[in-house]
Amino acid sequence: MPLTENELLELEKKAFELRCLCVDTVAWAGSGHIGGALSAMDIFVLLYYKYLRINPKDPGWEDRDRFILSKGHAGVGHAPVLADRGYFDKELLKTYNHTGSDFGMHLNSQKVPGVDASTGSLGHGISIAVGTALAARVLKKSYLTYCLLGDGECDEGQVWEAAMAASHYNTTNLILFVDRNHYMIDGPTENVMKLEPFADKWRAFGFIVKEVNGHSLRELSEAADYALEEKTAPVVIIADTVKGCGVDFIENQAISHYMGLDDEKIRQAKESLQRYYENRVKGA
Amino acid sequence: MGGMNYDVYSQIKLQTMEVYGNTLCELAAKHPDIVALSADLAKSTKIGLVQEKFPERFFNVGIAEQNMFGIAAGMAKAGLTPFVSTFAIFTSMRGLDQVHTDICYQNLNVKMIATHAGLSFGAAGSTHHCTEDISIMRTMANCKVIAPADGYETANAVVAAYETPGPVYIRINRGFDRLVYEKADYGFEFGKAVSMAEGTDITIIACGSCVYQAVEAASVLRADGIKARVLNMHTIKPIDKDAVLKALEETRRIVTVEDHNIMGGLGSAVAEVIAESGRACAFTRLGIPDCFSMIGLHEDIMAFYKIDTNGIAENVRMLLGREIEEDEDWTDEV
Amino acid sequence: MAKQDELYANKILLNAVLPVVKVIIESKENFSKSFKGKNGVVQFSALNEGEKTGTHFIIKNGAFTVVLGIAEKPDLEFEFPNIPHFNRFFTGKTKKFPKIRGLRHIGLLIAVFKVLLYMPGILLTEKPHEKEADKELYVKLMFYIATSGISQLNRAGHPDVTAWTKYSPDRIVQMEVKDRPEFAAYLRVKTGRTKAARGKYTRSKPFLTMLFDSVDSAMRIVMGVENMITATEQGKVVLLGPPEMGVEVGGLLFLVAAYTK
Numbered sequence: 001m002p003l004t005e006n007e008l009l010e011l012e013k014k015a016f017e018l019r020c021l022c023v024d025t026v027a028w029a030g031s032g033h034i035g036g037a038l039s040a041m042d043i044f045v046l047l048y049y050k051y052l053r054i055n056p057k058d059p060g061w062e063d064r065d066r067f068i069l070s071k072g073h074a075g076v077g078h079a080p081v082l083a084d085r086g087y088f089d090k091e092l093l094k095t096y097n098h099t100g101s102d103f104g105m106h107l108n109s110q111k112v113p114g115v116d117a118s119t120g121s122l123g124h125g126i127s128i129a130v131g132t133a134l135a136a137r138v139l140k141k142s143y144l145t146y147c148l149l150g151d152g153e154c155d156e157g158q159v160w161e162a163a164m165a166a167s168h169y170n171t172t173n174l175i176l177f178v179d180r181n182h183y184m185i186d187g188p189t190e191n192v193m194k195l196e197p198f199a200d201k202w203r204a205f206g207f208i209v210k211e212v213n214g215h216s217l218r219e220l221s222e223a224a225d226y227a228l229e230e231k232t233a234p235v236v237i238i239a240d241t242v243k244g245c246g247v248d249f250i251e252n253q254a255i256s257h258y259m260g261l262d263d264e265k266i267r268q269a270k271e272s273l274q275r276y277y278e279n280r281v282k283g284a
Numbered sequence: 285m286g287g288m289n290y291d292v293y294s295q296i297k298l299q300t301m302e303v304y305g306n307t308l309c310e311l312a313a314k315h316p317d318i319v320a321l322s323a324d325l326a327k328s329t330k331i332g333l334v335q336e337k338f339p340e341r342f343f344n345v346g347i348a349e350q351n352m353f354g355i356a357a358g359m360a361k362a363g364l365t366p367f368v369s370t371f372a373i374f375t376s377m378r379g380l381d382q383v384h385t386d387i388c389y390q391n392l393n394v395k396m397i398a399t400h401a402g403l404s405f406g407a408a409g410s411t412h413h414c415t416e417d418i419s420i421m422r423t424m425a426n427c428k429v430i431a432p433a434d435g436y437e438t439a440n441a442v443v444a445a446y447e448t449p450g451p452v453y454i455r456i457n458r459g460f461d462r463l464v465y466e467k468a469d470y471g472f473e474f475g476k477a478v479s480m481a482e483g484t485d486i487t488i489i490a491c492g493s494c495v496y497q498a499v500e501a502a503s504v505l506r507a508d509g510i511k512a513r514v515l516n517m518h519t520i521k522p523i524d525k526d527a528v529l530k531a532l533e534e535t536r537r538i539v540t541v542e543d544h545n546i547m548g549g550l551g552s553a554v555a556e557v558i559a560e561s562g563r564a565c566a567f568t569r570l571g572i573p574d575c576f577s578m579i580g581l582h583e584d585i586m587a588f589y590k591i592d593t594n595g596i597a598e599n600v601r602m603l604l605g606r607e608i609e610e611d612e613d614w615t616d617e618v
Numbered sequence: 619m620a621k622q623d624e625l626y627a628n629k630i631l632l633n634a635v636l637p638v639v640k641v642i643i644e645s646k647e648n649f650s651k652s653f654k655g656k657n658g659v660v661q662f663s664a665l666n667e668g669e670k671t672g673t674h675f676i677i678k679n680g681a682f683t684v685v686l687g688i689a690e691k692p693d694l695e696f697e698f699p700n701i702p703h704f705n706r707f708f709t710g711k712t713k714k715f716p717k718i719r720g721l722r723h724i725g726l727l728i729a730v731f732k733v734l735l736y737m738p739g740i741l742l743t744e745k746p747h748e749k750e751a752d753k754e755l756y757v758k759l760m761f762y763i764a765t766s767g768i769s770q771l772n773r774a775g776h777p778d779v780t781a782w783t784k785y786s787p788d789r790i791v792q793m794e795v796k797d798r799p800e801f802a803a804y805l806r807v808k809t810g811r812t813k814a815a816r817g818k819y820t821r822s823k824p825f826l827t828m829l830f831d832s833v834d835s836a837m838r839i840v841m842g843v844e845n846m847i848t849a850t851e852q853g854k855v856v857l858l859g860p861p862e863m864g865v866e867v868g869g870l871l872f873l874v875a876a877y878t879k
Contacts, residue, residue: 062363109390117361121385127351128386131358138319138341138364145358158382161348165355169343484825484859485787510787511825511860534823537788564821604787605809616769616814618637618684 003221007050009281011217014084015045016277019246021080021093023269027261029076029097033105035256036150037077039181039214039241044081046220047146056086059113065143066116066132070125071150071179073258075107078115087114123156125149126176130162133174144228148177152184155193160205166234167206175227176207176236179214181243183254199238207236214239215280246276300461301399303435305333307442308367308397312338315446321356321368323349329369329399349379356394357386365393365446371405372398372414372455376421387451388424395445396453401431402492402543403577403585404457410576414455418491419548421453422521429521430454430474431542431550433495436465437518440472448474455492457543459582462496464516475519477527483511486600487531487538491517491550493582494541494570494591501596512600520550528557537566537603541591546571566606570599627877628664628671628701629774631708633686634766634814635741635878636662636673638759639733640682642740645755649736652729654680660730661692664704670697677726694720694727709879710738746843750833754801757836761793761803764840765814767874768805772812778873782866784810789825791867794818796831826859826867842875 003011019041026032048054052065069078076096083090095101102111106120116132119125129147136143153159166174178198186192195201199209208230210223220239227235244256247269261269298306312318312334319341326332326344335342345352349370356366368375375383375398387394398417405412421429428448432438438456445452464480472478480495481502490498495516502512513535515527531538538558540551551569558565570591577585586592590599643649656677663672674689675682698704698716706712721727740747740756741763747753771779786807794802802818830836835854838844846868849855857864 066361068358117358118385118390121381123350124354124357124382124386127354127382128358128361130351131355131360132362133358134343134355135319135359135362135364138359139362141362158348158350158354161345161351162354165345165348165351168346484823485789509785536822614811614813616633616686616766616812617816618633618640618686618766 001225003050003218008217011045011049012277012281014049015042015217016273016280018045018077018080018084019273020270021084021090022077023247023261023266023273025076025080025093025096027266028094029105031258031260032076032097033073033258034076034247034261035183035243035250035253035258036071036179036181037074038245038247039243040071040074040077040148040179041245042215042217042220042241043148043177043179043239044077046217046224048081048085050221051224052146053143054085054114056114059087063141063143066129066145068117068119068125068129068132068145068147069107070119070129070147071122071153072106072119072125074148074150074179075103075105078107079103079112082112082114085114088112122150122153123158123162126159126162129174129176130166130169130171133166133171134169136173137171143173145174146177147174148179151178151180151182151189151195151198152192154178154195154198163202163205163207171234172231174234175224176234178236178238179241180238181214181241183243183252183257185254185257187254202236202238206233208233210235210237212237212239214241215245246273248272248276298435299330299459300432300435300438300456301330301458302333303438304397304399304442304456305330307439308334309337311443311446312341315365317363317365318446319343319359319364319366321345321352321366323347323352323370323374325370325399329371329397331367331369331397334367349374350382353379353382353394354386357382357390357392360387360392360394361390365395367395367397369397369399371412372401372417373412375453376414376417380420383427383451384424388426391426391450393449394451395442396451397442397445398453398455400458401455402457403572404459404493404543404582406577406580406582406585409579413577415543415545415572415577416548417453417455418520418542418544418550419552422548422553424451424453427451427453427521428474428519430519431492432456432518433492433516434461434464436463436468436470437472437516439468441518444472444474457493457582461493464496464499472518475522475524477524478516478518480514480516481512483513484535485511485537486604487513487515487535488541488596488600489515489517489528489531489538489550489554490541491520493543493586494596497586497591497593498541498596500593501600504593504597505600510600510604517550517554520553523553523557525557528554529561532558532561532563532565536564536608539568539570539596539599539603541570541596543586543591544571545574547574564608566603566608568599568603570596623877624701624705626771626774626776627705627709629770630763630767630874630877631705632662632664632671632673633770634763634874635708637684637686637766638762639737640675640684641759641762642733642736642755643682645758649729649733650680652732653677653682656680656726656729658693658723658726659689659691660726661689661695662698662704663688663695664698664701666701692720694718694723694730710742744841744843746838746841753833753837757795757801757833757840760840761801762814762816763878764793764871764874765791765803765805767878768870769812769814771870771874772810776873779870780810782870783807783812790819790822791826791828791863792819792824793828794830795833795836796829798833801833801836824859826857826863828864828867829856829858830854831856
């Protein structure tokens, strides 16, 4: 269903708050994968506040929609969303990365409620997602599986093994997102190992591709709505995003993949996020 | 065709893998949560028997092992019990990151039945041999490791795998295995070694295809008056510490035999128990001596690496001659 | 020239029976007292075609060390002119003492005499002992003599024994009384070598154990007063281990016994 004006404004606000909480979490953790967390935040917010049929009070509910963060290093963006959604107390985010904490760089499905798979090694999550989607078929259940990949992650052969399987088994109860933020650790994706023509690759593997602005909640939502209806082939939504989105001094920089933030930088980041939010709602 | 010779008059004229496939079909008929996966090896690993009976519960992922283990993990998360089959080398190496992270780390109910273990696929060469898997899978936390000795034991192990929660790794051979038991109902118990022969001169601890060889070796030795105890250590993790300690106390000489590298497998697992016990023991590990094997028939390669009947008997005799610690004083006490 | 059988018997008496004198002295208070504070070397020897074999005791302040073999300058020596005489003396067939050197060590001499006179009574009697202390001493001594005896026969090359030891893997044969660890002795055998030792073998489970249910049963069976087969049926003795080995060892024990009678 298309987003109403109110829904959109609510989601924009959420995205802003959670970007701020993400910055805080990185600060509490000492350092973190901030770039990829910020670029994915709009997708997180859209899914967790509009699409996912979940119950934070019952994280193991058998018929819930699944969300698998295949780019597991974005845990520092996922955890604030889960906290805000009610899976656990926000206070726990302050223990992120601390010795003995349940929260580490890559979220542990055995320790953190709401996490459907322990990812971190790239390329695994999409296979697990195909698995849960196929299981729904065997169990004759109607839950959906959403999976978010990174773009650099798509260098892994396993991603394409899973894509082939998804196409072969026509797992239309699986909806893929790719956070196409164009950067990986060693630089721009096209310098390290070129992905283009990226959309064509997915099409060649049997997917229907929706290319959208990854920071337009409206575009993301339209693509998701489309994916929910499409039954002839699985759908991948390639979201064109900005690594470090919202924090101007780290945007589009490979270094934002993983970094620390001191008090000064936190202050600047929050100010930048405020400005970014205001611009977004102005244009909305 | 390579593989072990078999006796056409054997009660079960089935390859061990066929026994596995049939047992799985029986289990699948009883338990709707069982699903089966393969990476284009459904025919080779005989998990294809499930495909024939329950096509909607069988998934072939093509030659994509890493994806397969990921999918299995996803299915286990949704409440199914996936049985995954490919060759041992691919389970323990090609898909190890996935086995480790998706399955073991998340302690999922995935049962990995790895075929063509050890040097049983002799003619195929080292690309298809697997003499490292026991070592590798032992170090995966949460994972149990079983190496059944024959078809009957495989059937028991598959059922035990279903009944034991969490990841289970079972390694079986290509081809036929000589039968070690007369029936399935011999008292298989997960985690408990089976005593195949009794004696107190020396203990031979074996697993998999080496159990038959050890039992035969014990017969040969018995004719010479040597009474060797033979333990079938089918469950290598968790290892039956009590059985090892008992053998240590009562026989003080232990030989381990496995179709696996001497590093890190059954021999090492037993050595760990011995070393930690603080008791002296004359000990030797028989297996593949940390090298890549030649090609050939499984029986011939086993003979070459002295993990067959003659090789075991020879090593037992050698070990019996070895002095243990400072028992050099042969004067009578007065 | 002493006959082969005499030589075998001599080995047992010299190296298995004589050493238990130490055990007797240590077990009986009156004997320990009589040796208290005494020092010296006491030797028992026999001449055989100019050669001397023997066993001696080194006594230091009342404490005994048994040494198999000849000492250079014993203080007190019981020197038998030949092996047959030695054997007859120690099997109780004659009371005729041999030549004694070192008579001047009167104190030591008297103390040794006392023990020598005591020995036939405890070891060679065919009537079961009645006093518990006597039963216990008897069983202990006989266990030690039995295991050492077999070992000595092996060293002497007795064909019946060497046939058994020559190809044997490393094995332990043990005699013990149930729940009485102080009444135990064992024999270790391995490819032709033997070692007799006192007490229980603790390093591993013995290959064969002759387990007596009580000191009394042990005494009766060893003495021959009780038949081995009936005793086994009644559970007074049990053979833990391969039956065929039990038969073999039983035979060897009889052999030792025969030489000491």
